[in-house]
Amino acid sequence: MSAHEDSHSNPGSQQKEELLKHEPGGDPPRNGITRRGFLKGAGITAAGTALLEGVHGFNTAAQSTDPGVKVLGPGAVPVTLSVNGKDHAIQIEPRTTLAEALRIQIGLTGTKVICDRGSCSGCTVWLDKMPVNSCTMLAIDALGRHVTTIEGLSEAGQLHPVQAAFVKHDALQCGFCTPGMVMSCAALLESNSHPTEQDVRHAISGNLCRCGTYARIFAATLDAAGTSRKA
């Protein structure tokens, strides 16, 4: 393994677990929240069972012998997702990722799908204020949780301080990574109101930007936090 791999490995989940630890109020990790947690939980929860069925086409009736397990799918099922403070009643197949439900069913296309496998964090949204990769999470695992997308970060047309700082510092070029970057940086400030540049580097170590705007993202986030303190 190269040195580069060491410094750049499995970025998204690391940051998210850090944030879990730092979450004010100490909300404990739950199944289906982080990518790793979700994968561990798959097969135990209703959602996990449905995932396996969705992928492998198992016969639902024959598999669900446990009366305590609620089975969804494999066809489209009605669910209600709470997104940006609003309930959305949608029909989705249980295998639908959160990113797909947001973009296709609900029409919130601000969330971008770039690698579609949890390695670029372009699809970052918040689940109860915790950043997650929505491309590697099932929409039904977000039921009962509050999802915040880039569209929901600004209130009443007023840009969030991180969004405003991104514009001020030109912390974007093509803008395709920007929604995910903003969500990661804003989440950092939720858990750490006085970050150092190293903190910002760490918080977005899973967010890939191909245009190469990183330096200005560091500056914008520190500015939004009201600090120019360096590590």
Next chain:
Amino acid sequence: MAPHMSENFLRDLVLEEALPQDEEKKPDTTPKKTVQMPVGVPGYTLQDEAREVPESEPPVWPTNKDLKFVGQSVERWDGAAKVSGRAKYTADVQLPGMLYAKFVNASVPHARVVSVDTSDAERYPGVKGVHVIQHVFGGAVLRDPSLEQVKYPVVRFAGQPIAAVAATTPYAAEEAAALVKVKYETLPFVVEMDRAREENAPLVFPGAADQAGTAGGGGGPRNVSQTGNVHGPSIKKQGDIAQALKEADVVVEGHYITQVQTHSALETHGVVADWKPEMLTVWASTQGTASVREELAAFFNIPASQVRVITEFMGGGFGAKFGAGNHGVVAAALSKKTGAPVRLMLDREEEHLSVGNRPSSDQLLRIGAKKDGEITGIHLVSYGSAGCGTGAGCAGPATNLYKYAALHTEENDVFINAGPGAAMRAPGHPPGAFALEQTIDELAVKLNMDPIDLRDKTDPHPVRRVERQVVRESDLWKSRNPKAGADTGPVKRGVGLSQSVWYRFVSMNSSAEVRVHRDGSLEVLSAVQDIGSGIKTVLAQILAEQFGVPPAQVAVKIGDTNYPVGPNSGGSVTTLSLTPAVRDAAWQASQKFLADIAHAYGASADDLVLVDGEVRSKSGKIKPVSFRRAAAKMTTDQITVQAKRIPDYDKSKYLTYGGVDVAEVEVDTELGRVQVKRVLSVHDCGRPMNPSLVISQINGGVIQAISYALYENRLLDPNYGLMVNPNLETYKIAGSREVPEIDVRLVEAYLGQSSTDASGIGEAAGVISVGAAVGNAVYNALGVRIRRLPMTPAVVLAALRRPQPEMELA
């Protein structure tokens, strides 16, 4: 300036339409006036020079310090839309009844396709249409097509599209695509360039093949010989190279190897195509709305007037996104077949495999010089692979950076069974500069000269001379220990520099419309697309400067072929080509406006000027009135002016621009790890229209170059011919923790060439030179030269072992 640049070289490099002043063959009878323009670098070489310009040209702008909006770091015009998720990219377009399409791709690297059975796919629930590809776009084409008598295109790389399925959901499309049965007659394949050059290597093409150039500059020379898989050499000569090397006091020679890099734009290639009998409308993630329209019209044999291409926002291209592509043609065909709009966006794996890459290189470079540093001759023989395409030439820097008595370059393309290359940010120049600038550094060591002194001796470019002076005076350069490998600990620090060169290409397909409305609002329209560089902002600044209103209040409408034609964004042409047309339109609109309202104020048009958002009278006859109030007096609802690019003012010379980059590295000699700590980038781009946007592009160029130098590498398995890292975790790209501190210094360098005097920055923005600067810094740290990219720990350790066997690890 750049006395050795040949027109032939330029022709090989870029699109025909962008050649400097390619029109105006007939005598020029336009009425002219003589104006004085600022030319040179403020604080160093600035002076007024006379230019003969058409009478209709607007007044000459002063240098940036005396302008209000242009030349200032105005906030990105569409920044708020991008940070709030409101910006709609092609990937976000959703139309009623839209179908989702998915490609069926070749699973083998080389084969004849015997049959394509789509029956199961067509019966699959949700499927509305299946299309089997008859003509593949991209890659080289046989000179003699009769050498292959086939029903379907021959598969030349794993991942080549064969068919596509359109269905009501992305899932149905993907599942049905998996049901298409392709029967192959597999052929021997080769994915390693060294193996492909051998006499008995499997042949990628059964005869000579050439790749057509694209709007972005892909493809290579056509009229060259081909032996086996080797397409070339393409030879360029000046003077007697053998004699020149014989007369040299010192000859340095190096063998340099660089890898394949993929563009990896975050928005993949793709379109949404909506075929209606009267109009084909295509939303495309493209660097050239014009190029997409042209190719679709040609392929379907429909008039260009019945094709509309829209690119409101696009998520990066870096040279790979020109023309309709297979995805564009197939989506349009499926839309025509099904009567519904069709979305076809590539997935990440397809993006790596099939839509372009920066070709590899294997270069043998020799430079001879006199004791005083004067270069007698440069001799370059290069081989490179653009997969099943061409365009791996990399002689640009060797040809155009330094003075020499003789030059001899031989460039060869080597076909392998891999996806075709495409233009990528400064095509040919990062690999070329990696070899050239390390060799120049080595020459400085041999001659016992300072690397900056040597370049002052051999590089005649007046602006780079200023840039080297900025470097010479910088703390970073002063901190460099001239003795290589001087640090004693296991982690060694080094500093190195490199230079870059790029060319002034003007696309004459650059026009715009400016509208002044009676309510005082302003619009600018052009088909040009904003690929992330910020052209929308720059256009708003130009209108703001003319009418004295804040740039944010100007409506910028671009990225739509319904508007006046705009340039394809490749080769750093956009800003320098389009902005003069926009300024001319804005100027003429302001003159029409003053003439229109003069009567309402009882003034003559000649007496009125528009300054700082106010209409003023030169004679003082009327009191100043705000532009908005004056607009209410217009006799028509809207004043409209269109203007097109006129040729550069001074056509007597080709112009180049570039920069000087310095890198500071730390090399861990035990782990082999190279870390770039700081970069100083000193660059010029004519009049910087918006310094903040220019700096953003340079930051990005520096990071892409570091990523190329240390991490990125497309890996192909020689046993199966497949790419083993077609994703964004094992294809390594520099991230937040690999980014050094970047100090960008812009050098204003006025050229006196147009009404805006802008140049481009995309190519020269550190992309070309930072890889070589890192190489020279690693040499400065270690006293050992690394001639292979990427400089991974394994490569560094191997290089350390050779000359220092006592350091060998167990």
